[in-house]
Amino acid sequence: MRNLFAFIYRFRAFLIFVLLEILCVYLIVRYNTYQGAAFFNSANNYVGQVLEYQSGVTDYFRLTSVNNSLAHENAELRKELMRYRTQQVSDSTNLLDSTFYAATDTSRTAPYILHAGRVINNSVRRMNNYLTLSVGAADGVRPGMGVISPDGVVGRVKTVSRDYATVTSVLHSQMLISAKIKSSDTFGTIKWTGGDYRTAMLDYIPLHVNPAEGDTVVTSGFNTVFPEGVLVGTITSVEKEQDKSFYTIEVQLAVDFAQLSYVYVVENTRKEERENLELEAGIIIDEQ
Numbered sequence: 001m002r003n004l005f006a007f008i009y010r011f012r013a014f015l016i017f018v019l020l021e022i023l024c025v026y027l028i029v030r031y032n033t034y035q036g037a038a039f040f041n042s043a044n045n046y047v048g049q050v051l052e053y054q055s056g057v058t059d060y061f062r063l064t065s066v067n068n069s070l071a072h073e074n075a076e077l078r079k080e081l082m083r084y085r086t087q088q089v090s091d092s093t094n095l096l097d098s099t100f101y102a103a104t105d106t107s108r109t110a111p112y113i114l115h116a117g118r119v120i121n122n123s124v125r126r127m128n129n130y131l132t133l134s135v136g137a138a139d140g141v142r143p144g145m146g147v148i149s150p151d152g153v154v155g156r157v158k159t160v161s162r163d164y165a166t167v168t169s170v171l172h173s174q175m176l177i178s179a180k181i182k183s184s185d186t187f188g189t190i191k192w193t194g195g196d197y198r199t200a201m202l203d204y205i206p207l208h209v210n211p212a213e214g215d216t217v218v219t220s221g222f223n224t225v226f227p228e229g230v231l232v233g234t235i236t237s238v239e240k241e242q243d244k245s246f247y248t249i250e251v252q253l254a255v256d257f258a259q260l261s262y263v264y265v266v267e268n269t270r271k272e273e274r275e276n277l278e279l280e281a282g283i284i285i286d287e288q
Contacts, residue, residue, distance in 0.1 A: 071116035071262040074150070112227055113267040115139050117165070119260045124197040129171040129257070131155065135265060136163040144225070146266040152231035152254030153177055153190075153219060154263050165265070171197050171257055179232050180220040181211055187220045190232055190251065197257050200233065202249040209247075211238050217251050224271040 008015065117135035135141050137160050147154040147167050155169040168175050170192055177190035179202065188204040205211055215235045221228025237250035 067262065068116075068118065071118070075114040075116040075264055111269050113140070113269060115141055115265040115267065116262060117141070117265055118262055120164075122257065122260055123169075124171055124257045127173050127194055129169040129197075130158070131167040131169055131260070131263075133165045133167060133263065133265070134163070136161050136165050138162050140267060141165045141265050142267075145268075146225040147263050148226070148230055148266060149255050149260060149263045151256070152233065153226060154255055154257075154260065156225060157265060167263075169257065170200065170253065170255070177226070177232060178220045178222045179217050181205070181209070181235070182216040182218050182229075184209055184211070186211075187222065188246075188249075190217070198253055199236070200251050200253055202235070202251050203246065205247045205249055207240065207245065207247065211235055211247060211249060213238060224268050224274055226266065 115135055117133035117139070119131055120134050121130075121132035123129045123131075131147075131154070133141075133147075141157060141160055143157050143160055145157045147157060153170055155167045155172070155175065157165050158168045159166045170177065170190070172192065173194070175192065178187065179190045180187040181202075186205055186209045188202050190200050190202055192200045202217060213235055217232040217235060219226040219228060219230040219232060231254045233251040233253040235249055236252045237248075239248040241248055
C-alpha cells in the first residue's frame with residue numbers, strides 16, 4: 001500500500017492531467033451532439049471489431065466440439081439412409097444420392113449402426129499402417145468391426161480400450177478386403193502391396209471377365225465386417241498376362257488416407273447370429 005501511495009504521489013501531476021483530459025472528453029461528448037454522435041459511431045465500430053475478433057477466436061477453439069457434433073449427426077443420418085435402403089425395392093435405390101454407396105447398388109441385407117470417431121493418429125508411409133480413433137468400448141466399439149469414411153473403406157478395428165481404438169488400415173500388408181466390380185458383380189480381393197498409398201491391387205478376377213479402366217470397385221458384402229456396396233476405389237489399370245490365370249488390376253483407392261480426420265465404425269447387429277450359423281455349418285468365415 002505504501003508503494004502505491006508513493007507511485008501516485010510521484011506521478012500526481014500526470015495523473016491529474018489524464019483525469020482532466022478524460023473529464024474534458026466526457027463533457028464534449030455529453031453536451032455536443034455532433035461530437036457525441038461521432039464518438040459513439042467510432043466506439044461502436046471498434047467494439048464491433050473487437051467482438052468479431054473475440055468470436056473468431058472462440059469459434060476456432062470450439063471447432064473440435066463442433067466437428068464431433070457434426071460427425072455424430074452424420075453418422076445418424078447415414079444409419080437412417082441404410083435403414084431406408086433396406087426397405088426399398090431394388091429399382092428404387094437408383095434414385096438415392098449416396099456419398100459412400102454406389103448409386104446402382106441394391107438393398108442392404110443387414111442393419112448396421114455407425115459410431116463416429118475422430119482420427120488422432122495415422123500412418124501411410126509404412127508397410128503396415130494403423131490408425132488410432134478417439135472412440136472405444138465405452139462408445140460401443142469392439143475388435144473386428146469395420147471402419148469406413150464418407151469416401152469409402154478405411155480398415156478394421158484391431159484393439160480397443162475404454163476410450164480409444166486402433167485400426168488396421170487398408171494400407172496394411174495383411175489386410176484383405178472382399179470386393180467386387182460393380183458393373184459385373186465379379187468378386188475378388190483388394191490388397192495393398194506397398195508404395196503409393198492411393199493405389200491397391202484387385203486380385204482373383206478371372207480372364208473371362210472384361211474389366212475396364214474406370215469401373216467402380218465396391219465391397220462384396222460376403223462377410224460381417226462391411227456392408228455391401230461401400231466404395232473401395234476405381235480401376236486405373238488392367239493387364240492380362242499370359243502366364244497368369246487372373247488379371248493384374250490396379251485400383252485407385254477412394255479414400256485419401258493422408259487426409260482422414262473423421263471416420264465411422266460399422267457395427268453389424270446381426271454379426272453374431274450369422275457367424276454362429278456359419279460355424280455350425282462348418283463354413284470357414286472370412287473376416288476380411
